Amino acid sequence: MCVCSESVEFRETCSMDEAEQRWRAVLARDARCDSMFVYAVASTGIFCRPSCPARRPRREQVRFFATPEAAAQAGFRPCRRCRPEQVHTQNAQAELVQTVCRYIEANLDGTLTLAALGAHANVSPHHLQRTFKRVTGISPRQYAEACRLGSLKAQLRAGQAVTHALYEAGYSSSSRLYERAADQIGMTPATYRKGGQGMHVGYTIVDCPLGRLLVAATERGICAVSLGDADAALEGALYEEYPAAAIRRDDAGFAPWVQAILNYLTGEQSHLDLPLDVRATAFQWRVWEALRKIPYGSTRSYSEIARDLGQPTATRAVARACATNPVSLVVPCHRVVGTDGSLRGYRWGVERKRALLEQEQVRQQEPGERE
Numbered sequence: 001m002c003v004c005s006e007s008v009e010f011r012e013t014c015s016m017d018e019a020e021q022r023w024r025a026v027l028a029r030d031a032r033c034d035s036m037f038v039y040a041v042a043s044t045g046i047f048c049r050p051s052c053p054a055r056r057p058r059r060e061q062v063r064f065f066a067t068p069e070a071a072a073q074a075g076f077r078p079c080r081r082c083r084p085e086q087v088h089t090q091n092a093q094a095e096l097v098q099t100v101c102r103y104i105e106a107n108l109d110g111t112l113t114l115a116a117l118g119a120h121a122n123v124s125p126h127h128l129q130r131t132f133k134r135v136t137g138i139s140p141r142q143y144a145e146a147c148r149l150g151s152l153k154a155q156l157r158a159g160q161a162v163t164h165a166l167y168e169a170g171y172s173s174s175s176r177l178y179e180r181a182a183d184q185i186g187m188t189p190a191t192y193r194k195g196g197q198g199m200h201v202g203y204t205i206v207d208c209p210l211g212r213l214l215v216a217a218t219e220r221g222i223c224a225v226s227l228g229d230a231d232a233a234l235e236g237a238l239y240e241e242y243p244a245a246a247i248r249r250d251d252a253g254f255a256p257w258v259q260a261i262l263n264y265l266t267g268e269q270s271h272l273d274l275p276l277d278v279r280a281t282a283f284q285w286r287v288w289e290a291l292r293k294i295p296y297g298s299t300r301s302y303s304e305i306a307r308d309l310g311q312p313t314a315t316r317a318v319a320r321a322c323a324t325n326p327v328s329l330v331v332p333c334h335r336v337v338g339t340d341g342s343l344r345g346y347r348w349g350v351e352r353k354r355a356l357l358e359q360e361q362v363r364q365q366e367p368g369e370r371e
Contacts (some may be wrong), residue, residue, distance in 0.1 A: 022064045025050045038084045039064050040076040047071035052082035093131050093313075096121055100132060104144050112144050134313045138283050202250035203238060205231050206258055209265050209359075210352045214238065215258050216247075221275030222257060225327045227348035261329055265356075267363035270296040272330045283314075287321035294335045297360040301339045323347060335360075 025033040031051035040047035041057045047065065048054060065071040068078060068085040078085045103120050104112055114125035117140055121128060132140050201223065203216035208227075214234040216224040228234045239247060263269035290305050302322070306314045322333040328348065334356045338344045346353035 019064060022050075023059060023062065026062070027056060029053070034084075037064050037066055038068055038071050040071050040074070045076055046079050047076040047084060048079040049082045049084040052079055052084070054079065054081055093134070096123065096128075097132050100128065100140060101143065104140065105147055108144065108148055112140070114140065134311065138317065142283070201238070201245050201247045202253055203235075203247065204249060204251045204254050204258060205234060206251075206262070208262055210348070210355060213258070213261065213265075215254050215261065217254060217257070218277045221277035222327055222330060223277045225261065225329050227328065227352055264329060265359070267359055270360075270363070274330050276327055276330065278326050283317060284321045284324065287318050288325060288331045288333075291322070291325075291331050291333055291335065294332060297363065299335050299337045299341075299357065302336055302344075303339055305336060319344075329356075 022033075022037055022039065026039050029051045031049075034049040034051055036050075038047045038049055040063045042061045042063065043057065047068065063074075065074065065076075072078070072085075100117055100121050103117065110116075114129055118125040118128045123131075129139060132138075132143070138146075201216055201218055203214055203224070205212055205214045207213070210227050211229050212227070212231055212234060214224065214226040214228070214231075215222060216226075216238055224238060226234050226237065257274055260269060260272060260274060264272055286309055287305060290300075290308055294300050300308075302315045302318045303312070305318045306312050309318075311317075318336075322336050323345070325331050325333045325347075328334070334346060334353045343350050343353050343357075
C-alpha cells in the first residue's frame with residue numbers, strides 16, 4: 001500500500017500527520033503517490049513528484065501541494081527531471097478514454113462518430129482521436145469494431161442465428177460484417193457459429209525441453225504454437241475455439257516445422273521463419289512484427305516496443321498484443337520484459353519464459369552458432 005494513503009484524512013486536510021505521511025512517501029520515492037500530491041522546495045523554487053530521483057532536500061525546505069497547478073500558483077516551477085505536471089495530464093487522459101470506452105460499449109448499435117463521442121466527452125473530435133490513440137494504441141473506431149466482434153463471437157458460440165447476432169452486436173448490415181469476417185475471425189460468421197465447421201486443422205504434440213509442445217496448422221500455415229504439461233489441456237484449448245472444425249492429429253505432416261521449433265528450443269537454431277495463418281488487428285500485427293525483429297538473445301521492454309511503434313503511451317496495448325499471441329516462439333513474445341527487466345507475465349508460465357531467455361543468452365555467447 002502507498003505510504004501516503006494510510007488514512008482518508010490524508011486526501012482531505014493538510015494536518016501534521018498528513019504532512020509526515022507525505023514526507024515519508026517522498027523519502028521512499030513512492031511512485032504510487034505521484035498522482036496524489038507534489039512537493040516543492042523553497043530553496044530552489046522547484047516542485048517535484050514524490051518519486052523524483054533527485055537528491056532529497058531538508059525537511060524544513062519542503063512544502064506540499066495537492067496538484068501541480070496549486071504549486072505553480074504559489075510561484076514554484078515544475079522539475080525538468082521528473083515532469084510532475086505530466087502525471088495529472090496522463091491521469092486526465094486515462095479518465096477521458098475510460099469514459100469514451102464505456103460509452104462505446106453501451107452504444108454499439110448507435111451512431112459512434114468522432115463528433116458524437118467528442119460531444120459525450122465534452123472534447124473536440126480531433127483531441128479525442130489523438131488522445132484515445134495515444135493511450136490505447138488504437139482509434140475509437142477500431143475499439144468499437146473490436147467490441148462488436150467480441151459480442152458477435154460470444155452470441156454465435158451461444159447458438160444465436162447470424163442475422164440476430166449481427167444486429168445485436170451493432171453491425172448496421174450483413175454486408176458490413178461479411179466484408180470484415182475473413183480478416184477478423186478467419187471464416188464466415190455462419191462457419192464460426194457452427195464451431196468452424198468445414199475448416200481443416202491438423203496438429204501434433206511432442207516432447208520438448210519445456211514440457212509438451214503443440215503445433216497446429218491449416219492448409220495455409222501455422223495457427224497455434226502452445227506449451228504445457230498435459231496433452232489434454234493443449235488439445236482442449238484447440239477444440240474449444242473451433243469445436244466443429246475438422247481437427248485431426250497428424251504427427252508426420254508437420255515434422256519439418258516441429259523440428260525447426262525443437263531446434264530453436266535446444267539452441268541449434270536462432271530464427272524461426274515459418275508460414276503463419278493467424279488473424280489479428282492491424283495493431284496486433286504491428287506489435288508481432290516488432291517482436292520478430294528483436295535479436296536472438298536480446299530483450300525489449302513493453303514501453304520500448306510502444307515507442308518503436310510511434311505510440312509511446314500504448315504500453316498496455318502492447319502487453320495485450322503479447323498476451324494474445326497464438327504462435328509463441330515463432331513470434332517471440334517471451335523477449336518482452338518490464339522496464340526494470342522483470343519477466344512479468346507469460347501465457348505459458350514465467351519459469352518457461354526465464355528458461356527461454358537464459359537459453360538464448362547462453363547460446364548467443366557460444367562461438368559457431370548454427371543457423
